[in-house]
Amino acid sequence: MIAEPMKTAKWLNPAVADLRPYEPGRPIEEVARQYGLDPASVCKLASNENPLGTSPKARRRLLQVLDDTYRYPDGGAYYLRRKLAGLLDAAPEQLIFGNGSNEILEFVGHCFLGPGRSLVASAHAFVIYKLIGQMFGADVIEVPTRGLGHDLTAMRNAVRSDTAVVFVCNPNNPTGTLLREDEVRLFMDDLPDDVLVVFDEAYYELCLDQMPDTLRYVRAGRSCLVLRTFSKAYGLAGLRIGYGVGPTEIVAALEKPRQPFNTNRLAQEAAMAALDDEEFVRATRDVIRKGRDDLERACRAMGLEFERTYTNFMLIRVGDGAAVTERLTRRGVIVRPMAGYGLPEYIRVSFGRPDENEKLIQALRQVLGR
Ligand SMILES: Cc1ncc(COP(=O)(O)O)c(C=O)c1O
Known part of the structure; x- marks a missing residue:
């Protein structure tokens, strides 16, 4: 097919033409492909998803319908x-x-x-x-x-x-x-x-x-x-x-x-x-509270500034957020750079399961040399 300039460009709504699309957290499969990693070894701590997965009650209902x-x-x-x-x-x-x-x-x-x-x-x-x-x-x-x-x-x-x-x-x-x-x-x-x-x-x-x-x-x-x-x-x-x-x-x-x-x-x-799975929500809150404790302790030990969080993710001040994100991603830990939020010195990490949080802490230590 021959590439042609888009003739309809003149009709493009200017508000849309100037829009920079939202950049979501990178999917595990994409990162695994790019860096030659085993997808099972990659942890995604970039989109504030539930560290325990899907509500079991919801999963059971899904199979029925x-x-x-x-x-x-x-x-x-x-x-x-x-x-x-x-x-x-x-x-x-x-x-x-x-x-x-x-x-x-x-x-x-x-x-x-x-x-x-x-x-x-x-x-x-x-x-x-x-x-x-x-x-x-x-x-x-x-x-x-x-x-x-x-x-x-x-x-x-x-x-x-x-x-x-x-x-x-x-x-x-x-x-x-x-x-x-x-x-x-x-x-x-x-x-x-x-x-x-x-x-x-x-x-x-x-x-x-x-x-x-x-x-x-x-x-x-x-x-x-x-x-x-x-x-x-x-x-x-x-x-x-x-x-x-x-x-x-x-x-x-x-x-x-x-x-x-x-x-x-x-x-x-x-x-x-x-909505009937209060137990799952409670267990999720327990896991993120533990994630917050562990990450806060690790940040203090590494001398990293962080913002006290009240939910399942946390901002950490790492210097060059984009570079640190890249280096963590290479190690199979996907986090979110924050330049798009006007916070270029920060990364945002979602709390995962305890093993995932540990992997993040180890990777942070290596990347930052602390
Ligand atoms: C503050 C806030 N609002 C809304 C959303 C959108 O959530 P969803 O469209 O998955 O319901 C998100 C997702 O990350 C969020 O962080």
């Missing part, structure tokens, strides 16, 4: 919706499901962002907020952090008359920092009610301390949306299912750009079973 995949799923996720509504003390109409909670972030863009509008987010928060702002042609107001955590006062003060959405990530990816009940209350008390607050709580169930109760703002009818996911605590990242909880009017708007079968049958069934 495999034969039903020839039918379209229930686009409204009737049973999952009712089950979750009961657990959260919400009305079924206050829930929306997404192909991962990421997809719901995109619905927020479709519904609320566009040229002439702005969004507010913390400077070192989940980078998708910024990408979505750019994709929809909105101004992205990045607010400097206090330490490495959200500065909610500064974020409130950054809100302009054209600000449609504020994103609050808690615990925050990639810094692992946690906002407390009082801080969130002060912020909400002071925020104009025509601004949509998106509380991104992807790590809610894996939080190692007290989470603020943000659903209270949904119940109070405030303009807010609480996002959670089955990817992390329940180990269903590969199935892509997450949800949002918000006042009925906001959820009804978000439903409009949703494709009819955005969450698949297997994901819905697995999610329902996973």
Whole structure:
């Protein structure tokens, strides 16, 4: 085939043309191929996945429903919706499901962002907020952090008359920092009610301390949306299912750009079973608490600065984050460089099983010569 200049380039939406796509953690198979490693020896500590794998209850349910995949799923996720509504003390109409909670972030863009509008987010928060702002042609107001955590006062003060959405990530990816009940209350008390607050709580169930109760703002009818996911605590990242909880009017708007079968049958069934697997979530929290203890101890011993984390990943200051990531990856330990988050001196590591954490610590010692 002859390569031709793309004749349609002139039609490319400028907001999309300038977009730098999100760079996810590298897959094990790709790294194994590149460095000639045995895939079984590579550990991926780069995407904040569940160190214990998939919820066993979800796995059992998946095997039971495999034969039903020839039918379209229930686009409204009737049973999952009712089950979750009961657990959260919400009305079924206050829930929306997404192909991962990421997809719901995109619905927020479709519904609320566009040229002439702005969004507010913390400077070192989940980078998708910024990408979505750019994709929809909105101004992205990045607010400097206090330490490495959200500065909610500064974020409130950054809100302009054209600000449609504020994103609050808690615990925050990639810094692992946690906002407390009082801080969130002060912020909400002071925020104009025509601004949509998106509380991104992807790590809610894996939080190692007290989470603020943000659903209270949904119940109070405030303009807010609480996002959670089955990817992390329940180990269903590969199935892509997450949800949002918000006042009925906001959820009804978000439903409009949703494709009819955005969450698949297997994901819905697995999610329902996973909700009964509290034991798995508890075991996961235990493993990540141990991971945090072990990594913190190792960092202190190596004289490395780190940020106290409240969930299943941690930021470590290593100097040249990109170079250290490359050298760890060669040794079969995949971590995440943080330049894309404005933190080029850091790497972000997800806590794995104890043997994986040990491999990371050994590799760090070799790479940094400590
Ligand atoms: C803060 C945050 N929000 C949202 C997501 C997206 O999760 P998912 O689309 O798998 O539900 C992630 C994934 O890493 C995340 O860290």
